[in-house]
Amino acid sequence: MKFGIVVSEGPYTHQASDSAYNFVKAALATGHEVSRVFFYHDGVNVGTRLSIPPQDDRQIQEQWTALAKEHELDLVICIAAAQRRGLLDQNEADRQGKDANNIADGFRISGLGQLIEMGIQADRTITFGD
Amino acid sequence: MKFGIVVSEGPYTHQASDSAYNFVKAALATGHEVSRVFFYHDGVNVGTRLSIPPQDDRQIQEQWTALAKEHELDLVICIAAAQRRGLLDQNEADRQGKDANNIADGFRISGLGQLIEMGIQADRTITFGD
Amino acid sequence: MSIVKKFLYVNRKAPYGTIYAQEALEVVLIGAAFDQDVSMAFLDDGVFQLTKGQDTKEAGLKNFSPTFRALGDYEVTKLYVEQESLDERGLTLDDLQDIQWEDEDDDYAEKPSIIVVSRAGMADVMADQDVVLSF
Amino acid sequence: MSIVKKFLYVNRKAPYGTIYAQEALEVVLIGAAFDQDVSMAFLDDGVFQLTKGQDTKEAGLKNFSPTFRALGDYEVTKLYVEQESLDERGLTLDDLQDIQWEDEDDDYAEKPSIIVVSRAGMADVMADQDVVLSF
Amino acid sequence: MATLHTVNKSPFQNQTLISCLGHVKDGDSVLLMEDGVYGAMTGNAMSEVVAGMGANVKLFVLGADVSARGIDAGRVAEGITSVNYEEFVGMAASCDRVQNWL
């Protein structure tokens, strides 16, 4: 079965991204497919490579990046939500005249259409938020 | 009278930073002093210069930067909260081996001690959060 | 894509205190291009999103409430509002914006988009969907 | 600085679902260096922060609950817990961690840090502060 | 030794206003702001609770947040005073402490 996942809250502040990560790992472990993980609202902040969590805590962005690499997950950050919150890739930085980008490996920025497309193509859509 | 202000939530997602901004403006307009604005929890995200809000919306980071310039406000971003969430200045980026920083003009990064110090020195401490 | 699914956007939160209502609308507008069978649900504090007369100038916020009246142009015409949620908050239909859509198949007659349903009716609407997105 | 103010850290939220409890503790630990008159208040869902036996391994979260037992070493020794909040949640003192501090002035006797107060007593504690920080 | 309390959550969704009103002292002030302003409305399931529990305190509501949410001034309950941000500042200055119920 194909799952589409929405993450609506930022890392550490809410448990949403942890719960989503646990769900995705369990889905993959039980033979399901995860067609996309869509990061919306503050969820876009999961995809910053500039975070430096305490060493004795889980490394949320790195966990997602590693899981994406291992399973070829499509981690999509909503462009509109990301612009509001300051999450950019190099393309966006160039286009908007910003002097830096902060997106992490394994994430890509795209439009809200990718959320709707995910809802259409996935057998189940599940949101982790606040 | 000297006010100390805490902002505990990120821009746009919660109204906290807008309310704090309105309060600080009103305090300054009525002859009070604002000894410091301390950004904690997701509040640290107010201080990113990489955000690109829609043009027809308020520009929250720019509003704070302008107000700080005009009134020499001390806008302090908590270093521990900022590390977790990926908000860095160049010093921190160098120290942590990160290849970019994203702090906006008018903000500085410092320790939690600045919050306690503010509480001691201000006549009133007020928190805007969720 | 020729699949047509039933999408429900669930709105249970008040506007302005948090961004969920505003960013939900952004999803609905983009989603309209996909020709799906779209409904919106307003219950609990979500009914406050539809109040008329919102004026955000003094608060310094962006007033997104006019967008609700544009939904008809995007063929989003089914806005289910829960009667019990209105009652608990002391609101009536008169307190909400007048949101309409033009029915092409009926000589462009203007028809109301807001459909007031009971709590049981809202549960029926929810149970009839393929995809439920909550904000 | 020789000013000594009464600081109260108010905890009304459950742990783990959100970060407020954990980041509140970080403030308390840093604040301890400033030699102020520090108290902590636990009411509403904040009383859940103090439960014993928290095991976050399967959820993949950081277990910060042992920090509460270290507070005594930082001379944070007044943890006010509201009786009514415990009652409403079906909790008793036995469900909470045993948090103690060593009283230097009493031959290092171990004394309990948790002080259970009524709702009215909590209101008295709150009204007796110079600075109230809420998490 | 009065306290200014602020509440920013809708009482229809969240217990914060109830908790605040359960801890206020005679002579304190409570300011409803952000989504908390819904607690100032008359004619609903919460109105009597607020009026009863808030009987010994002064209740205020932030006008900017009332307007933003499209609440007609006539719907704000009797006895609740609407203030602007400058008056909010003044209240914070004239009390002894501010407690923000988050």
Next chain:
Amino acid sequence: MATLHTVNKSPFQNQTLISCLGHVKDGDSVLLMEDGVYGAMTGNAMSEVVAGMGANVKLFVLGADVSARGIDAGRVAEGITSVNYEEFVGMAASCDRVQNWL
């Protein structure tokens, strides 16, 4: 045509669980997760409400979130089944839709 509902808020702080239980249909499942797991505890002010409103649905609780919060397994109300993440996935797969009450 059953729905899996999830609730992630404490019922002592927030109305979400009550709202969810007011909208479930016979045969639906409700999974309490994150801070929502407090709604599964027995012997408190919410227990009877949850038992009454949830009588026609199957109630589940995410074990990982119960352990994290130090709730003894014996405190989870009778009739509420503890599941792990793999079982959560299985429930999501076998229902017709998932509705997350946020």
